[in-house]
Amino acid sequence: MQKNNMKIFFFGLILTSSLSAVDYKSLLFHGNCITCHHEHKANSAPSIDEIKENYLRAFPLKKDFVDYMSTWIAKPNKNTSIMLDAIKKYELMPELGFDESTTRDIASYIYDTDFSKEHEGHKY
Numbered sequence: 494m495q496k497n498n499m500k501i502f503f504f505g506l507i508l509t510s511s512l513s514a515v516d517y518k519s520l521l522f523h524g525n526c527i528t529c530h531h532e533h534k535a536n537s538a539p540s541i542d543e544i545k546e547n548y549l550r551a552f553p554l555k556k557d558f559v560d561y562m563s564t565w566i567a568k569p570n571k572n573t574s575i576m577l578d579a580i581k582k583y584e585l586m587p588e589l590g591f592d593e594s595t596t597r598d599i600a601s602y603i604y605d606t607d608f609s610k611e612h613e614g615h616k617y
């Protein structure tokens with residue numbers, strides 16, 4: 494009789510993602526924006542605090558905020574900037590090549606997140 498001691502393990506791919514919608518948006522934001530935009534300090538670009546303050550002043554409602562910011566990030570344009578001083582100081586933000594559904598996710602994440610409190614993805 495042949496004894497088979499070999500055990501075969503199958504490692505299935507886990508296809509169900511454990512990322513929630515907020516984690517996904519946080520990842521998009523922290524992975525793509527923080528290199529230039531620090532949350533609280535200006536370095537090579539204005540801080541997220543400064544950007545959010547300017548945008549909230551101009552667009553207090555979430556829909557307007559997200560509409561305007563997502564369009565702008567998809568195609569930065571001097572003529573539609575609401576932070577002309579920042580362009581003078583740092584030059585126009587480069588186009589990053591995101592489609593609008595991605596930039597909408599990022600803009601809504603920025604609107605919804607209180608950056609002064611602990612939040613998902615925060616590393617500083």
Ligand code: HEC
Binds near residue numbers: 538579580
């Ligand atoms: C390579 C550096 C760089 C990256 C990456 C970058 N930005 Fe910027 N961004 C800038 C600079 C510089 C400015 C200031 C000049 C300007 O307004 O164009 C700016 C300005 C902005 C503004 C102000 C727009 C206005 O009205 O002038 C918003 C909003 C913004 N960035 C959002 C984002 C978001 C969201 C991301 C991530 C998806 C991002 N940026 C990634 C460099 C960057």
